[in-house]
Amino acid sequence: xxxxxxxxxxxxxxxxxRDLCSETNFSVSHFVQPVFVNESIINNEEILGLKDxxxxxxxxxxxxxxxxxxxxxxxxxxxxxxxxxxxxxxNLGFHQKVISSIKEEFKDDINLWxxxxxxSLTDHGHCCLFDNNQSIDLxxxxxxxxxxxxxxxxxxxxxxxxxxxxxGRTLSIRKTLDNKKxxxxxxxxxxxxxxxxxxGPFREAASSAPSFxxxxxxxxxxxxxxxxxxxxxxxxxxxxxxxxxxxGLTSIxxxxxxxxxxxxxxxxxxxxxxxxxxCLSEEKGLLNLNESLKETWHVMRRAGAQxxxxxxxxxxxxxGF
Ligand SMILES: [Zn+2]
Numbered sequence: 001x002x003x004x005x006x007x008x009x010x011x012x013x014x015x016x017x018r019d020l021c022s023e024t025n026f027s028v029s030h031f032v033q034p035v036f037v038n039e040s041i042i043n044n045e046e047i048l049g050l051k052d053x054x055x056x057x058x059x060x061x062x063x064x065x066x067x068x069x070x071x072x073x074x075x076x077x078x079x080x081x082x083x084x085x086x087x088x089x090x091n092l093g094f095h096q097k098v099i100s101s102i103k104e105e106f107k108d109d110i111n112l113w114x115x116x117x118x119x120s121l122t123d124h125g126h127c128c129l130f131d132n133n134q135s136i137d138l139x140x141x142x143x144x145x146x147x148x149x150x151x152x153x154x155x156x157x158x159x160x161x162x163x164x165x166x167x168g169r170t171l172s173i174r175k176t177l178d179n180k181k182x183x184x185x186x187x188x189x190x191x192x193x194x195x196x197x198x199x200g201p202f203r204e205a206a207s208s209a210p211s212f213x214x215x216x217x218x219x220x221x222x223x224x225x226x227x228x229x230x231x232x233x234x235x236x237x238x239x240x241x242x243x244x245x246x247x248g249l250t251s252i253x254x255x256x257x258x259x260x261x262x263x264x265x266x267x268x269x270x271x272x273x274x275x276x277x278x279c280l281s282e283e284k285g286l287l288n289l290n291e292s293l294k295e296t297w298h299v300m301r302r303a304g305a306q307x308x309x310x311x312x313x314x315x316x317x318x319x320g321f
Contacts, residue, residue: 043060142169
């Protein structure tokens with residue numbers, strides 16, 4: 001394993017990040033709100049099952065972030081879908097425009113995290129490139145993923161969040177960023193990400209459903225705890241600054257062990273299917289959404305989650321966080 005320079009300063013560079021990393025309290029500072037921007041969208045479209053979450057245009061996302069800032073949210077995780085998909089060469093012009101437009105508008109009032117993956121770019125919807133035998137072409141996949149991460153950093157993204165689960169991607173991205181003078185740009189790695197049934201509403205929102213097969217070749221098997229822990233250790237060794245488990249509630253048993261083994265902070269992603277389950281149950285009069293969300297967030301926190309990515313981050317402040 002080639003060594004990369006460890007930089008503890010990366011996570012101390014601004015107040016929003018320092019608040020995010022504080023361990024002794026639990027407030028709206030610890031929440032991350034996903035934001036979906038799609039090049040084909042003119043008017044906001046509500047995401048099925050995710051109450052008050054929309055797929056938006058650039059202008060729509062700026063209005064939404066502005067309103068979320070008033071509700072105390074300072075961390076946003078951006079998912080960008082371009083109109084044109086491809087199997088090998090990717091045009092990142094729209095991505096750069098989204099990131100730079102949002103950063104120009106809000107500057108250092110927010111930390112903009114960008115999800116780095118190939119699935120919203122590829123015509124087949126997988127998180128990787130394939131060779132002629134339909135096997136994962138890892139070398140070219142890592143090259144593309146690292147280029148995407150670099151272009152997001154250049155456009156002004158504050159945090160790079162690779163979600164692809166490809167072997168070696170964190171090291172490849174870290175080296176690419178370091179070589180181009182982005183050595184202070186933190187990588188928050190989706191380090192323990194399961195192949196899960198709970199991603200349904202998201203795939204519609206990010207237009208990233210695979211057109212053939214599934215993602216079991218590269219995402220984790222929920223039956224295997226040791227592999228799940230090992231995946232996070234690997235990202236830590238490759239230079240990730242923070243880690244993540246995903247889905248949220250079905251991964252809480254892993255958080256403390258990953259923290260202990262890596263000495264890195266670990267966040268929990270309350271994924272779309274988990275969130276939609278609560279929204280739809282409320283719609284049927286079966287539970288109270290806010291109270292149920294509060295319970296799930298406290299459970300994630302109790303299990304050791306340092307930060308929580310949730311479609312309800314914008315509700316946290318009015319719920320007393
Ligand atoms: Zn992906």
